Amino acid sequence: MKLSARNQLPGKVTAVNMGVVTAEVVIALDGGGELVSVITKTSVENLGIAVGKKVHAVVKSTEVMVAVD
Known part of the structure; x- marks a missing residue:
């Protein structure tokens, strides 16, 4: 499957809290x-x-905030 979202982060599920x-x-x-x-x-x-x-x-957002201390 192809998606337009650029932020596609592969990983493994470590917990599911239903x-x-x-x-x-x-x-x-x-x-x-x-x-x-x-x-x-x-x-x-x-x-x-x-x-x-x-x-x-998959992260698709129109706004991403950046913060510093």
């Missing part, structure tokens, strides 16, 4: 670091997301 409606998916990125996404429980089920599964975190 709620009633949403789920928190923790992804260890291949390049280092970790990303946490909150998606619907239905999406987790439909995509077969589970611990150990290889996934791509």
